[in-house]
Amino acid sequence: YSNIADIYSESGNSENAILFYDKAIASLWQTPDTIALASVILNAGDEFLNQGKYSKAQKYFKEAEPLFEEKNYQPGIAYNLGNQGIALAGLGQNKLAEEKLYRCISILEELEDFYSISVYLNFLSELYLEKNDNKNATKYAERSLSLAKKYGLKGQISEASLQLSNVYDRIGNKTKALELFKNHIVYRDSFNNVETVHNLANMRTDFEVSQKQLEVNLLEEQRKTQRLSIIAALVGLGTMIFLAIGLYRRNRYINNTRKIIESEKEKSDKLLLNILPAETAEELKQNGKVAAKKHETVSVFFSDFVGFTKFSEHLSPDEVVAQLDYYFSHFDNIAEKYGVEKIKTIGDAYMCTSGLNDNDPDHAMTILKVAEEIQEFVNTSIRDMQTPFEIRIGINSGPVVAGVVGHKKFAYDIWGNTVNIAARMEANSKPGKINISENTYHLVHSQVDCAFNGHFTTKNGSAIKMYFVNNL
Numbered sequence: 001y002s003n004i005a006d007i008y009s010e011s012g013n014s015e016n017a018i019l020f021y022d023k024a025i026a027s028l029w030q031t032p033d034t035i036a037l038a039s040v041i042l043n044a045g046d047e048f049l050n051q052g053k054y055s056k057a058q059k060y061f062k063e064a065e066p067l068f069e070e071k072n073y074q075p076g077i078a079y080n081l082g083n084q085g086i087a088l089a090g091l092g093q094n095k096l097a098e099e100k101l102y103r104c105i106s107i108l109e110e111l112e113d114f115y116s117i118s119v120y121l122n123f124l125s126e127l128y129l130e131k132n133d134n135k136n137a138t139k140y141a142e143r144s145l146s147l148a149k150k151y152g153l154k155g156q157i158s159e160a161s162l163q164l165s166n167v168y169d170r171i172g173n174k175t176k177a178l179e180l181f182k183n184h185i186v187y188r189d190s191f192n193n194v195e196t197v198h199n200l201a202n203m204r205t206d207f208e209v210s211q212k213q214l215e216v217n218l219l220e221e222q223r224k225t226q227r228l229s230i231i232a233a234l235v236g237l238g239t240m241i242f243l244a245i246g247l248y249r250r251n252r253y254i255n256n257t258r259k260i261i262e263s264e265k266e267k268s269d270k271l272l273l274n275i276l277p278a279e280t281a282e283e284l285k286q287n288g289k290v291a292a293k294k295h296e297t298v299s300v301f302f303s304d305f306v307g308f309t310k311f312s313e314h315l316s317p318d319e320v321v322a323q324l325d326y327y328f329s330h331f332d333n334i335a336e337k338y339g340v341e342k343i344k345t346i347g348d349a350y351m352c353t354s355g356l357n358d359n360d361p362d363h364a365m366t367i368l369k370v371a372e373e374i375q376e377f378v379n380t381s382i383r384d385m386q387t388p389f390e391i392r393i394g395i396n397s398g399p400v401v402a403g404v405v406g407h408k409k410f411a412y413d414i415w416g417n418t419v420n421i422a423a424r425m426e427a428n429s430k431p432g433k434i435n436i437s438e439n440t441y442h443l444v445h446s447q448v449d450c451a452f453n454g455h456f457t458t459k460n461g462s463a464i465k466m467y468f469v470n471n472l
Contacts, residue, residue, distance in 0.1 A: 001020045001021075001023040001024035001027060002020070002021070002024040002040050002043070004020045005017045005018075005019075005020035005021040005023075005024060005040075005043070005044075005047075006043070008020060009043075009047055009050075010452070010454050011452065012455065012463075014047055014050075014051055017047050018044060018047055018048070021040060021043060021044035021047065022044070024040045025037065025040055025041055025044065028040060034067050034070060034071050035067075035068070035071055035073050035076065037067060038064040038067035038068045038071075038073070038076055038080075039064075039076060041060050041063050041064040041067070042060070042061065042064045042076065042079065042080055042083065044060050045057045045058070045059070045060030045061045045064065045083060045087075046083060048060065049083060049086060049087055049090075052090065054087040054088075054090035054091045055091065057083070057087045058084060058087045058088065058091070061080055061083055061084045061087060062084075064076070064080050065077075065080055065084075068080055074107055074110070074111060075111065075113070077107060078104050078107035078108045078111065078113070078116070079104070079116070081100045081101070081103050081104035081107070082100070082101060082104035082105075082108075082116070082120040084097075084100045085097045085098070085099075085100035085101035085104060085120070085124065086101075086120070086123055086124055086127055088100060089124060089127055089128065089136075090127060090131075094136065097124075101120065101121075101124065104117075104120060105117050105120070114147060114148075114150075114151040114153060115153050115155075115156060117147055118144045118147045118148045118153055118156040118160060119144075119156065119159075121140045121141070121143050121144035121147065121160075122140070122141065122144040122156070122159055122160050122163050124136075124140045125137045125138075125139075125140035125141035125144065125163050125164075125167065126163060126166075126457075128140065129163075129166065129167055129170060130461060134167060134170060134171045137167045137170075138164070138167050138168075138171075141160060141163045141164040141167055142164060144156065144159075144160040144163070145157065145160035145161060145164055148160050152309075154309055155427065157183075158184050158185075158427065159184075159427070161180050161181070161183040161184035162180075162181065162184040164180045165177045165178075165180035165181040165183075165184060166459040168180060169459075185346060185349075185423070186346070186347075218254070218257055221250060221253050221254075222250075224246070224250075225246060225247070225250045228242070228243055228246035228247075229243065229246075231243075291403070292401055292402065292403035293401070293402050293403065294399060294400070294401050294402075295355065295356055295357075295358070295399060295400050295401075295402060296399050297355060297363070297397060297398065297399060298353050298354060298355035298356055298363055298397065298398070298399075298400055298414075298418070299353065299354050299355055299363045299364045299366070299367040299395060299396070299397040299440060299443075300351070300352075300353050300367075300395065300396055300397070300400065300414070300418055300419055300422035301340075301350075301351065301352045301353065301354075301367050301370060301371060301393065301394075301395050301422070302349065302350075302351055302393070302394045302395075302422050302423050302425065302426035303331075303349065303350045303351075303371075303374065303391050303392065303393045303394075303426065304348060304349045304391070304392050304426055304427075305327075305348040305389045305390070305391055306389060306390045306391065306392060306431045307389060307390075308347075308348040308389060311389070312348075324345075324348060326381075327350075327377075327378070327381075327389075328345055328350060330374075330377050331350050331352075331374055331377075334370055334373045334374055334377070335352050335370060337373075338354070338366050338369055338370050339354075339360060339366070340352050340353065340354045340366060340367065340370050341353050341354070341356050343412065343413060343414060344411065344412075344413065349426075352367075352370065353367075353400070353414060354366040354367040354370070355367075356402060356414075363397070364395075364397050364440050364443035364444050365443075365444055365447060365448075367395055367440075368395070368434070368436075368440075368444060368448060368469060371393050371395060371434045371469070372434070372469075374391070374393070375391065375393065375432070375434060378390065378391045379432070390431035390432050391431070391432070392426055392427075392429040392430065392431060392433065392435070393426060393429055393433065393434045393435065394422055394423065394424070394425025394426030394427065394428070394429050394434075394435045394436075395422060395425060395434065395435070395436045395437070395440050396418055396419075396421040396422035396425050396436070396437040396439055396440060397418070397437070397439045397440040397443055398416070398417070398418035398421070398439050399416060399418060400414040400415065400416040400418050400419060401414065401415050401416055402414045402415075418439075421437055421439075421458070421464065422437070424456055425437055425466065428453070428454075428456050428466060429468075430468075433468050433469075434468065434469040435453060435466055435467070435468055435469075436450070436466070436467050436468075436469060437464055437465070437466060437467075438464060438465040438466070438467070441465070441467045448469055448470075448471070449469075449470040449471050450467040450468065450469055450470060451467060451468045451470055452465065452466075452467055453465075453466040453467055453468045454466055
């Protein structure tokens with residue numbers, strides 16, 4: 001009964017979930033398994049909590065409370081107190097809610113379950129935000145973020161930063177909201193490849209300096225040629241030989257200079273194509289700037305290595321960069337094979353997009369093929385004992401805005417809610433899994449075998465379905 005109830009809960013059928021939770025509770029009352037009974041009661045209350053029916057949820061939590069205490073089952077006591085805190089906050093009993101939450105946190109600290117503490121604080125912040133209580137929403141999100149940072153909880157640093165970003169966005173502090181959203185991305189990805197960025201900037205700087213130096217040299221040579229021409233006119237026919245030599249040297253220098261310029265231009269073009277899509281690079285060369293462009297439907301891919309932060313702590317910077325280069329070089333080859341546009345890498349995260357510039361109407365299937373090959377490459381690397389990492393992958397489809405930011409060290413990027421949801425798909429995926437949103441699912445479900453993976457709630461309160469891809 002309990003398992004059936006869990007399945008109905010995951011599928012969003014709360015009415016049947018509660019029906020079977022109650023059947024399980026009635027059966028468990030006939031057994032001596034007090035902890036199992038209390039756990040099912042807690043789950044039933046949690047189902048009402050997810051529906052926003054706080055009074056009914058609290059009734060179940062109160063029923064489970066003495067059962068957990070009878071067995072002194074500390075995890076159950078803590079989770080029950082935490083859920084009561086959220087329910088009481090939903091009922092407007094803020095002071096009592098905080099007391100419950102503090103007791104929950106105190107027990108979880110003894111259990112060293114800091115992840116759950118951070119989660120409860122974040123949930124409470126989200127609840128207050130829905131009730132337009134921005135003050136409490138800010139306070140609990142900040143506490144969640146502080147705790148997650150203190151204990152290095154990578155996922156919760158990201159989630160708490162995102163929640164706090166949503167709070168500041170609600171109260172109109174767009175600058176702080178953007179800063180926290182950037183922290184959400186940066187902290188999720190534990191390592192920034194600073195050296196690679198610097199090398200790219202240095203290549204650009206060296207090219208610009210060489211161009212300026214060539215211009216100076218060419219002007220100086222032109223001045224020398226002019227002086228030779230005046231001398232030749234004055235001294236007559238006898239000096240024509242020297243003039244010819246000067247002209248020869250000038251032409252040879254100009255030809256050599258032209259070859260150097262063409263070579264440097266080719267390097268510059270290759271550099272641009274490594275940074276920007278071909279169409280965008282051409283627009284930048286022609287106009288000196290790139291206009292932002294909206295793409296009505298693309299598919300966005302995010303990936304992240306599991307356990308990279310802990311692993312990289314024991315490596316030198318060169319070894320860390322070598323590990324990332326091993327993967328990302330192969331990822332780039334796979335993306336190029338399918339005509340997919342790589343957007344950027346941030347630490348150990350990789351982002352690419354299919355369907356930009358309307359060049360692939362079947363962009364959703366294309367990005368799934370890229371994801372499958374990347375997943376297979378990572379699995380092969382693990383089997384060959386090259387590296388110990390597994391990978392999480394998330395995909396979403398929808399409209400984006402693409403453009404180039406900056407005048408120096410410029411970068412091509414895409415923005416929009418489609419990108420945010422793709423990142424959440426990756427965060428809610430599992431090692432070795434490809435997690436897609438319902439938007440992508442509607443585009444590929446007739447060709448791909450998928451399994452439902454629950455929901456996640458956006459900042460505006462809407463629930464988005466997720467699916468694991470079983471096979472293509």
